[in-house]
Amino acid sequence: MKLNLSTDYALRVLIFLGSKPDELHSIETLSRTYNLPQSSLMKVVSELVRHGYVSSTRGRAGGIRLGKDPSDINIGDVVRAMDENLDIIDCTNCILDQRCRLKGVLSEATAAFLNVLSSYSLANLISTKDDFLVLFALPETPQHLTQK
Template sequence: MRLTDHTDYSLRTLIYVAVHPDELVHVQTVADAFDIPKNHLVKIVQKLGQLGYLHTVRGRSGGIRLGRAPERIGLGEVVRAMEPDFAMVECFHQGENACVITSACNLRGVLGEALRAYFAVLDGYTLADLVDKPGVLRRLLGDAVAAVIPVAEIKVKRRVTESSS
């Protein structure tokens, strides 16, 4: 499964703003930090604002800041809100499914289970979990272009929930 650039840029924007909690962040600054086209980012910021993840302040001295505490912004919630759909294969589309083996095939069930597991993991994390090292992130974002870390090298702490302890 792959997220759209729209969702990727949404998450990066939230991370950037979260590590600058005492500032109004300019959209151009975020665009420059991640080398994202500003016009594209403006649309993303607008949607994040409409959804309440960001608070936007218009005007010359305006900018963006988080619309709620990072601990209250769930990653699964953001991904669900920003992605257009999660129909991984044709048989996920009820009215448009022309696959001749759907009635005897278990693919939809297996992929549906995988999708639920995917969201179960995302639902266990918040924006606060992504920015638990704000000083390091701020330093990396201080350059015009953010450092790119291959996904395989990213180590994530698992949050302990009451149900898993």
């Protein structure tokens, strides 16, 4: 099973925010950290805010941070919220649909996949957050680029 890009990005955003919980972060910082398009991250963050996983503050001093404690963010729930279609295959137009047992087997496999994800929280994923901090360290922006 392969998760969609929005789900992948959502999990990356949550790991980043969970690793640096005491700070507000910009989407630009996330984009630079992961080398991902800002427009895609904006859509993902908007969905995460809608589901309450992330909180946002508007304005000049604004940014985003986790909206819940990491132990209250269930990975299976995040995947279900972000991935609209978790079907492994599309059986809707198959002539075998009424008699085929494969659909049930694949449905069971999907349920098992989600059950495993549901046994983890964001806190489990960031339990070694000091390791992430090294990976998330961005080079300083040269001073001549920050002066106006």
